[in-house]
Amino acid sequence: MPNRRILSIWFPRLGAERLIRRQPVLADQPVAVVEDQQNMQVITALSGVAQANGLQVGQPVRDAHAMCPGLLTFTRSAPQEQRFLEALQRWAGKFSPWVAPEDGDALVVDLTGCGHLFGGERALMQVVQDDCTDLGLSVLMGLADTRGAAWALARYAGRAAGSDRSGDSIDQEARATRSRAGKRRHWTKGGAAPAITTQAPDIKRIAPPGQTYGALSPLPIAALRLDADMTAQLGRLGLRRVGDLLGQPRAGLARRFGRGLVLRLDQAMGSAPEPVSPAKPPDHFAVRMTLPDPIGLVEDVMAAIDRTLPRLCKILKDKGKGARRVMLQAFRSDRAVEMVEIGLARATHDPHRIRPLLEMKIEGIDAGFGIDMIRLEAVQVEPVHDEVTVGHREAGAAVQARLNNANAMDDLIGLLGARVGLDAIRRFEPADSHIPEKSHKIMSAAWSKPHKGPWPKPTNPRPFLLWRPEPVHAPVTPKMPETFRWRGMTLTRLNAIGPERIAPEWWLDDPNWRSGTRDYWVTDTTDGQRLWLFYAHGGAMSPGWFCHGSFA
Incomplete structure (x- = not known):
């Protein structure tokens, strides 16, 4: 059986270039995608123009605006980025049926036995590069025998291992220390250390079959998919390249840094299995x-x-x-x-x-x-x-009858919806609010279930008809007037029940309740009408009398 060949396809500017594809006018402008992390807005993706201005992923937005005043920022939409990556996953199915998403901005493809269909591995990677260029996407790739090695080559191929502290370079160490380090590698491997040859950039990202060790040795420690804290801790000990770790005893590494470090090493070298499990395609009916x-x-x-x-x-x-x-x-x-x-x-x-x-x-x-x-x-x-x-x-018969009635109602809604549209059919649902206008909510009948149980009744009666408050001509005093004028009619009070005081919701600024606290009265008139009047004490507006509904 041939050796496994894994291709890692990384889209370093996925979030920003997704927006540029939808709005081509942004192609020549610096674009950044940001999200909230620990009470601070942080950059998660950058366009090529923004990176050319010196901006970096993970940088606070305030610092980015100081470096690039013309920066355009957009809030990150993780679900849309996931759907875009799923579309790219379907595109990558042309190279192999074994495609899986990775890290939210990359794809991993098992190319075992598929490279010759495209004229070889380098020709296949060129096809990937050309397709991504046509799609307007930046891409970096790595091809190796293992998933971990392909991931490392896609992100760190051609990058030299450096130090995060001044004066801590390996070149500044004593000659005796460097000498012992070289002998230690010689004793461990049983021979001379492998020679690192300079290759073309496109070849550096391809590890030939069986040469994973030589391809990973010059890469930084971070290429092993380690967290930042462990990478910094290893760097302080002088272990900055993958080759520095490969020459160390595994037992000592596991005892000091945990089994996670050894597992990452084994996955990169192929000692620990790491299969590519493609996502299940969605059901299609x-x-x-x-x-x-x-x-x-x-x-x-x-x-x-x-x-x-x-x-x-x-x-x-x-x-x-x-x-x-x-x-x-x-x-x-x-x-x-x-x-x-x-x-x-x-x-x-x-x-x-x-x-x-x-x-x-x-x-x-x-x-x-x-x-x-x-x-x-x-x-x-x-x-x-x-x-x-x-x-x-x-x-059982009663339950079945209820089910049949429910199905009959659903069928009726469906038939009416086929004529006038499902969105035009609505039902009322009770709402938990003491404000009369908010005591119910309107729901779509096709996308909601009927309210179970009796409709909650307020302590005081509510009118059958409710409209927007209409002004009533009466003396501006809280005392219920004997006569008042409403809708061009002069009405005389027969009797009145009240008042019921209702205050606005202090946590919301409702424009309909800027008149302040209301005193409601159930008023019977001599001509047989029963109205719902209230006196607004005045908040941000002038006080006065209003009619809010009618008990039909």
């Missing part, structure tokens, strides 16, 4: 039917749907899913495609609940010179759990 002759009648289209829809519902049921949105595609003989889409109030895999909605939309399809193929796809799916009724016969 679609069926199609190719017709021997073109059709154009509604009856023929429905007959084709009757054959394909049960197959789609069976696939959904086997996966424990239910369709929430279903799209019908009719492929015509002139290569045009007619599409209609329906939405359901509740996810289902029952064909008898989906078919009537499709039948209502068939009239919107223009058959043209005939339809050659029918395709049904569940565009949006949700998990569906089977419901089993248990208990006595009467109890």
Whole structure:
């Protein structure tokens, strides 16, 4: 069996270049992607223009603006970056079926047995480079026998190991110390230390089969995927290259630095397995039917749907899913495609609940010179759990009746939604607020469940009709007036119940409640009306009387 060959594809400017792809006008401007870390905004990605100005990833935004006044910053969207990386993962499937994401900004590809299909490994990496250039992405790659070595070459190939402290370079140590260090490597390996030859930059990122040791030895310690604290601790001891660690006894390293360091060494050298596990592709629910002759009648289209829809519902049921949105595609003989889409109030895999909605939309399809193929796809799916009724016969019948009624309501919402749209059908839900206008909330009937239990009742009665407060002409005093004028009518008070004092929410600045605290009165008039009046004591506005509703 040939040696494993692993390719690491790193996109160092993924976050910034994703934004530039969507807004090409940003290509010539310094762009930075930032996020909040420990109460401070930190740069997570930079464009090429921003890096040319000396900015670095991990730098505070305030320092970056001081160095580059024209810097444009955008808040990081981790979900969108993940979806973009998933799209790149599908693109990388052209090189090998074994592709997995890595570190949120890289891909790892198992190229074992695939390099010859592209004319060799160097030709394959050139194809990757050309594709990324066409996509507007910066890319760095590393190819080796192990996943750890490929990761190291992609990020640290060609970089010399340095010191983080002045006067602590290995070249400034005593000759005797350097001499003993060389002999120590000679005794450990049983021969002379391997000679490091200078190679072209593109070859440095490819470790030939079986030469992982020579490719990793000159790289910095950080190439072993160690954290910053351990890297700094090893550097203070003079261990700055991977080759310095490879010549040390494993037992001593594990005892002093933990098993994590030894594990990273073994993974890089191939002693510890580190497989590439590709992500499972998302489930796709679609069926199609190719017709021997073109059709154009509604009856023929429905007959084709009757054959394909049960197959789609069976696939959904086997996966424990239910369709929430279903799209019908009719492929015509002139290569045009007619599409209609329906939405359901509740996810289902029952064909008898989906078919009537499709039948209502068939009239919107223009058959043209005939339809050659029918395709049904569940565009949006949700998990569906089977419901089993248990208990006595009467109890089971009652539960089943409730379920049937719920399904009937969902079917009604679906039928109405096919006509006027699901977003136009709404229901009221109670809300926990003492403010009259906020005692309920409006929810979409198709995307919410009915309220269970009785509707919560306030201590004092509320009007059947509620509108925006309308001004009432009456003396500006908290005392309930005997007569007042409202909507052009002069009304006389028969009796009044109140007051009920309601104060605004102090933690919110509601424009409708800038009139301050209100005293509500249930007022009966001599002409038979029962109104809900209140006196606003005045906050940021003038005080006065208003009418808020009517007890019909």
